Amino acid sequence: MNKQIWKHRAPLLNTWQAIESGTLRLGFIGGSITDARARHNWPEPVIAWFKEHYPHVRLFVENAAIGATGSELAVFRAERDLIMRDCDLVFVDYSVNDDEEASEKRMRTREGLLRKLLADCSRDVVLVHTFRQSFYREMSVGDTPASIAEFEALAEHYGIGSVGMGLHALEEVRLGRMRWEEWLPDGLHPTERGSLSYARSVISFLEKELPGSVNPVKPTAKPLQLPLPLNPNNWENASILPLDEIETEGPWVIRRWPHLEWMDQVLETSAIGAKLKFTFEGTGLTLGFDFGATSSELRYRLDNGPWKISERSRPVWCGNDGWYRMFTVAEDLINGSHEFEMEVVHGDTPECKGTNCRLALVGIIPGPITMMQDE
Known part of the structure; x- marks a missing residue:
């Protein structure tokens, strides 16, 4: 082979x-x-x-x-x-x-x-x-x-x-x-x-691995404990913030989501100017959306810093919605408590055909892993 x-x-x-x-x-x-x-x-x-x-x-x-x-x-x-x-x-x-x-x-x-x-x-x-x-x-x-x-x-x-x-x-x-x-x-x-x-x-x-195959060797050793990570900044301890812990302003609704089987619920609005905010503990933040041509863009900031506006591409193959798309807000922040604020805006480009904001995931990026392992 x-x-x-x-x-x-x-x-x-x-x-x-x-x-x-x-x-x-x-x-x-x-x-x-x-x-x-x-x-x-x-x-x-x-x-x-x-x-x-x-x-x-x-x-x-x-x-x-x-x-x-x-x-x-x-x-x-x-x-x-x-x-x-x-x-x-x-x-x-x-x-x-x-x-x-x-x-x-x-x-x-x-x-x-x-x-x-x-x-x-x-x-x-x-x-x-x-x-x-x-x-x-x-x-x-x-x-x-x-x-x-x-x-x-x-x-x-x-x-x-x-x-x-x-x-x-x-x-x-x-x-x-x-x-x-x-x-x-x-x-x-x-x-x-x-x-x-x-x-x-x-x-x-x-x-070559499983029973009924040619000369497989049946494994007898028990699995060992995990070795120390190659990268202590890996996302093993990444966590999800529940949608009902997000503070909202404007006509937001938490909906059971029937359109993508991988999403249980989304926090949804189509109102320009609708806002949300939350705090989290960690070193970064990533958001997951049901995204497409009719999706909004985001005006956002961290820890009272300068406001930014997202500019997400909308490829030709992208439909009006149905793409489970991630948007990384920040990585490598100081490990600790942070505040995120967001406002719904139109993308103001020909490719942006709507203002639907369908937030399905708030992912918290953890701090570095510290662990001891017996030699």
Whole structure:
């Protein structure tokens, strides 16, 4: 097997035990390439493989992937969408969606996500690396794009297996097994054939790891406690401020939100000049919105500082709403108490077609982790 594609770092102990118990819960989290709503993405053949090989096992699937989102949002969603649902094996796909984030930020969010998933040693995690056109130049000469290399550094530190799905598909193109347009007609999103290539790379990884495979070695060692973090500023302790703790001025309503399954409630208004404020403890703040062309912009400030106005892009593919979009207000504040104030404004550009403000998440970025570990 190509060691650049498949990295077997630690046995899938929890997955073995779940299969033997007769109940297995698979989790997926990532972006559009993993999103279940496409109905043909790579998790589907992987799920089918599990059902074929373990017909006696009751299989539960928790696909929490959302298109156009990254690990910044995943940190806050992991508890509700994966951990509380008792997933035994979680596949994480953010090499593509985090690529345009600054290196330091994505290392903080990714490590925070992994530490949340691994904290109680009750689930296995496998990283999967997909592909985007900007990766081609490096990968075609055997180099590793920075977004993938940084993820691999975390995988090595935490003993997490990984699969280079994009590299596997690129090899299939090189060998003439698949045409490029069968894989990535738009340079990012695979067709059914491309998704099958991604799935086959994951299945090959699983065939070396799990019972019923060729010469698998049954794991006997218990998982170790988490090592110290690589980055003490990671977001492991990131938390969510409840919407009902926000002070509002104007016609705001907390609504159960039927339009995006990943949002339980939103704090909503469409009134220009409607305001809100709250205090929080930490080093930064990030907000999650149901966002689109008809969304408002934000006039905001921290700690009585200067007012700023957001200028969020609205790509051609962006609809009127339905994009779970994060907006980072601040990072690397002095760790302590801070006050945030916000006012709804129109973006005053042709691309801004409304003033809908639908706040679904108030994410608090924690201070540095301080912990002791026995040697």
